[in-house]
Amino acid sequence: MTDISQKTVYFLGAGASNASDFHLPTMGEFFKGANFAGEEYQNLKRFIKDKFPGLPIENLNLEEVVTAIELSMDTFGSFGERSHPYIYGARTEFDTYVNARLKIPEYKPCSLLIKIFDKDKEKPIESVITLNYDLIIENCISARSYKIPGPRDMLGRMDNLLGQPLHSDIRQNFSLPYEEANSRLYLKLHGSIDWFYCPNPDCGFHQQFFPNRNHNIFSSPVRIGDLCRICGSPVVTAIVPPTMYKTFEKFPKMGLLWNLAYHKLNIAEKIVIFGVSFAPSDYYLRWLFKKAITDRKNKPTIINIDSTPQIGDKIKEITGIAPEHFPTLDEYLAKQ
Numbered sequence: 001m002t003d004i005s006q007k008t009v010y011f012l013g014a015g016a017s018n019a020s021d022f023h024l025p026t027m028g029e030f031f032k033g034a035n036f037a038g039e040e041y042q043n044l045k046r047f048i049k050d051k052f053p054g055l056p057i058e059n060l061n062l063e064e065v066v067t068a069i070e071l072s073m074d075t076f077g078s079f080g081e082r083s084h085p086y087i088y089g090a091r092t093e094f095d096t097y098v099n100a101r102l103k104i105p106e107y108k109p110c111s112l113l114i115k116i117f118d119k120d121k122e123k124p125i126e127s128v129i130t131l132n133y134d135l136i137i138e139n140c141i142s143a144r145s146y147k148i149p150g151p152r153d154m155l156g157r158m159d160n161l162l163g164q165p166l167h168s169d170i171r172q173n174f175s176l177p178y179e180e181a182n183s184r185l186y187l188k189l190h191g192s193i194d195w196f197y198c199p200n201p202d203c204g205f206h207q208q209f210f211p212n213r214n215h216n217i218f219s220s221p222v223r224i225g226d227l228c229r230i231c232g233s234p235v236v237t238a239i240v241p242p243t244m245y246k247t248f249e250k251f252p253k254m255g256l257l258w259n260l261a262y263h264k265l266n267i268a269e270k271i272v273i274f275g276v277s278f279a280p281s282d283y284y285l286r287w288l289f290k291k292a293i294t295d296r297k298n299k300p301t302i303i304n305i306d307s308t309p310q311i312g313d314k315i316k317e318i319t320g321i322a323p324e325h326f327p328t329l330d331e332y333l334a335k336q
Helices: 014-018 042-051 062-073 085-101 114-119 136-143 149-162 253-267 283-294 311-319 329-334
Strands: 008-012 125-130 185-188 191-197 236-239 270-274 301-305 324-326
Touching: 008 253, 042 062, 042 085, 062 085, 085 191, 085 236, 114 125, 114 136, 114 329, 125 253, 136 149, 149 185, 149 253, 185 191, 185 253, 253 283, 283 311, 301 311, 301 329, 324 329
Parallel strands: 008 125, 008 270, 125 185, 270 301, 301 324
Antiparallel strands: 191 236
8 A cells, every 4th residue: 555645646648538438539540431421521531631642531540630730730831831721621620520529428427537536535646647638537527526625626727727717807927836836736738629729829819728618607618610809810729739849839838738747747756657658759748758757866656557568668668667557447446
């Protein structure tokens, strides 16, 4: 049994969402040809045909497609050519498609992943970090918000980190207070289908994310393609390519979230990794782990929860630490 004061950070990837009650697709299972048979995704279908010629839709990886779209809309990535208007339509349709594929019952928690927070009553979690765009963990935290004091604050802190609400009169501090940076946090490093932002870098709202889940009687829910109140640009979801190409320029708020993730991993005594593949294309993620763990004198205990034990070899290669392996979350929690 580990000490109750041990700082434990959970780090969740697509494999965790795939193992959930909702069996969400992994990055390589996202696209299905049947979904493109109609007229709904004509621009996205054209983009895929143009950029991935000869490759069946079922063979595409979500992260490859979003990276290709972002590069095609970027001045350098398009090598100085003006992006064709249909590509902007493909970006909007991509948002719609991802939302449809990751849709889960509103506010319904996952009976598997909620066990992380049930265990939290006995062994407090330092923070939860995820690469997933979906809202599974948000639902779990909300479901336990009145039973466990710690998780209740994690969503509120995350929302405060993302930016000042549209209709808020609260003025934010210039710097992040020590107490807030060192509190229990929930961090999403690749964005969320629930977060919207203005892609115009000259707009005052470009520096912030707006969680849709927080709309109230003073603000209507945001929809894909709605116009930014300041500059009129169509707003998009904050879904970040794993290559992180120019990410901190395009999504300035991500710099804060990644720095906080580094801090949490750097002080954690135990890091529980669940369903993270550490793909070579996810260079920044690999660098985050390498730097956060090799920069410290005392090394953490690392747990790898994955049906594929070979992922442990990647973790050892990156961190220098051989993780303890568990095939399932239940088997890991039973040992705690």
